Amino acid sequence: MTYKEKLSQIRAQMKADQVEAYIIPSADPHISEYLPKHYKCIPFASGFRGSAGTLVITHDFAGLWTDFRYFEQATEQLEGSGFELVKQEVQHAPEYIQWLSGKLAKGAKVAADERLVSIALGEMISGKLGLKGITLVDRDYLGPIWSDRPALPAEPAFLIDTEHIGQSVGSKITAVRVELAANDADYHLISSLDDLAWLFNIRGRDVSYNPVVLSFALISQDHAKLFLDEHKLTDEEKLTLLKNGVEVCAYGEIETALARLPENSSIFIDPKRNCYAYLKLIPASVRVIKDTNPSTNLKAVKNDTELENTRIAMTKDGVAITRFLKWLSEQIGKTRITELSAAAQLRSYRAAQEGFAGDSFNTISAYAAHGALPHYSASAESDAEVKPEGLFLVDSGGQYFYGTTDITRTIPMGETTEEEKRDYTLVLKGMIDGCKVMFPQGTCGYQIDAITRKPLWDHAVNYGHGTGHGVGYFLNVHEGPQVFNPTANPVALEPGMITSVEPGVYRPGKHGIRIENLVNTVVVDQNEFNVWYAFECLTIAPINTSIVQKDLMEQHQIDWLNDYNALVFERLSPHLSAEEAAWLKAETQAI
Template sequence: MTYPEKLNAIRQQMKTDGVAAYIIPSADPHISEYLPDHYKCITFTTGFKGSVSTVVITQDFAGLWADFRYFEQAEEQLKDSGFELVKLKIQGNPEYIQWLGETLPKGAIIGFDEKLVSILLGELLHKELAYKQINFQHKDYLSPIWENRPALPTHPAFLVADECIGQSVSSKLEKVREALKKHHAEYHLISSLDDLAWLFNIRGADVSYNPVVLSFALISENQATLYIQHDKLNAADKASLAKSGVEILAYDSIANDLKFLPAESSILIDPKRNCFALYKLIPTSVKRILETNPSTQLKAVKNEIEVANTRRAMIKDGVAITQFLKWVKDTIGKTEITELSAAAQLKAFRANQNGFIGESFNTIAGYKSHGALPHYAASAESDVAIQSDGLFLVDSGGQYRYGTTDITRVLPMGNNTEEERIDYTLVLKAMIEGCKTRFPKGTCGYQIDAITRRPMWDYALNYGHGTGHGVGYFLNVHEGPQIFNATATPIPVELGMITSIEPGIYRSGKHGIRIENLVLTIADQTNEFNEFYAFETLTLAPIDTTLVKKELLEKAHIDWLNTYHANVYAKLSPFLNEEEKVFLGKMTSEL
């Protein structure tokens, strides 16, 4: 079926059921950011391949709501689909709800698949549209028209040894149960895949780039049940979990168990990371405590073994990045390099490193104007050759058995403009400003965000995405609860958290510049004013300085960069051959 045919088929079902509007979120029953192919509903319906968006269909309009990161990509991919791009004014804000209120008549019916809508979103829809007396119904209009829909993944899963992860399953369950007692909760439902992977020390390959396994869990004071396909784990791993007090049941049996929770009991459930369908199964006599999963905070604070292993991963990743940068410099002008072939070569360099499992996300390799698309994904149709001029942005990461990486570097290819030089220097200055920040205990991400942006604000420049996100340990490259963006989220930056710092400048049709390092929150000093924290830069890879306009930097920024590069050379050079050492030496020479 073509996309217009799919749209028409959905509208026919809506008309039959008397549904005025149909919502398709970008989600699965675990409210994941990255989805198994089975749940890539928006891509199936519209052709749009971005990771975050929402589709709303009425009889006379079909729109895809997306933010700044996807404007150009969406406009290109939605051509001739019957769907229009609706540009979000505020990233992450469900602005389509207001549109529905203004568009639909009183008493209209809105349909959506309750498995794909979070509790938070489901409740928000009911609350915000109550004045219109809107009725909501569970509807799945995609399954009837989705021929050869991909099956749920069946990849095997495995347990990570306690000594590689720093904490046993039983000790993690104990900490979760302590949190339940504080919330006066007798049960706890977990649907979010990275929380489950962390809690049970389990990894898999059910979702591209994220080493997670489709599963649910129900925790009580005396019992922990993991709902997962039985054949995903081998006998030894099942026995290990049983020894930790974990019962294993079938993946889809969670629904039945929720229906029969004891009357007058209580359950803690994260409204952002559980689906509306499961929520509605909980008996009305059960008290619902809507709070963030305790594991979300516990997972974000890395233990000593996780930190030590992540440092190892950064060395391996830094070696691969160095080899890649050298390969680009040596090959350009001799053999054709395209965005796709460059990404493939970078993956090959990483694959040579011990412990490499796969990429942590789809590499963003954007040459010239493609670099101005923050979430650009090169395809056979968009792929272009890299030439000896302009800027080449590469944002990539690796999953290792001992850590997760995420790094962005920009390669000046030659004949660069004064505008490119200024932009590059200011992005570098902003990144350094964030990395070298000292801050008091209790500081939140939006404060780090503002500090990082200040050097660019001085020149009336800004960027439309956040400054940074949490990063997992051999887990999701995007991890909460901390986030460095302008939203006043009251989540303090804690010791042991790993977060990215990645400011950028994007000039549509010209170039994009983003420079990204990962940082670890560490103790700095304590005095009569407060405990102060700082960032240890974990990422180890050279930053090209050929475009840097030194006069735009302060001495503190130059000193930071020189110290950083000295550390990069010291840590990486023992793992490089002589030619690579010479190359790295030049890349890391003092500014």
């Protein structure tokens, strides 16, 4: 079927049910950011392959709501589909709700597959549209027309030994139970895959780039049940979990378990990370307590084993990055290099590292104007040749069995313009200030975000994405609850939190620049004013200095850059050949 034919069949089902609008979020029953193929509903319905967006279909309009990162991609991929791009003003905001409120008449019905709608979103839709007498109903209009829908993944999962992760399953469950008791909760439902992977020391291959397993958990003070495809674990692994107090149950049994919760009990649920359909399965007499999963906060603070192993992973990753940068500098202008071939070359260097388990996300390999698309994804159609001029942006990361990496470097390939040099220097200044800041206990991400942006703001330059996100331990490259962006997120930074610092400048049709390091929050001082924190730079890879405009830099920024590149050489050179070390020595010379 063409996309227009799919749209027609969806509308036919809507008409039969007297539904005026149908909402298709980018989600699964676990409210994941990255989805297994079975739940890639937006690409199936519209052809749009970005990782963030919502489709809204009425009888006379079909639109994709997404943010600025995907405007050009969406314009290209939606062509001829019957869908139009609706440009969101605020990233992640469900602005289509207000649009529906203004478009639909009182008494209208709006449908969505409520397994793909978070509790928070479902209540927002129902509440705001309900003010106008519009009701939300649970419907799946894709299942009946998706004849070749991919099956749910069946890849085996595996458990990680306590010695490699620093904490046993039993001790983690105990920590969660402490939080449940503090909230007077009898039960706790967990649907978010990274929380489950962390809590049960389990990893898998069910979702590209994220080593997670499709599963649910229901925890009480005396019992813990893990719901997943039982064939994913061996009998020995199930016995290991049982010894830690965990009973393995079939994936689909979670629905029955929720429907059979004891009368007048209570259940703790994260409204942003559980689906609306499952909330409705809970008996009316059960009191629902809504708050962030305790495991989300516990997982964010890495223990000593996780941090030390992450440092090892960063060194391995730095070796791969260095070899890639050396290859690029030596081959440009001699060998035909494209965005896709460069990404493949980088992956080959990573794959050669001991413990490599795969990429942590789809590499953003973006030359020249493509760099101005923050989430650009090179394809066979768009694959640009990298030439010995201008700027080449590479945002990539690796999953290692002992850590997750995420790094961006923007590389001058030859002659560059004054504007490119200026923008590069401003981004570098912002990244340095974000990495070197000292701050008091209680500081939140939006404060770090502002500090990082100031060197760009001083020149009336800004960027539309957040400055940083949390990163997991051999887990999701995007992890909460901490985030560096302008939103007044109340989560304070704590020692052991790993976060990215990645300012950028994007000039459509010209170039994009982003420089990114991962940092770990550490305690550096304590006095009569407060406990003071700073960042340990975990990412170890050279930062190019050839186009830095020193007259725009302050001395403390130059000192930080020189010290950082010196550290990179010190840490990486023992793992390199003599020729590679010599190249790195020249690349990291002080300016």
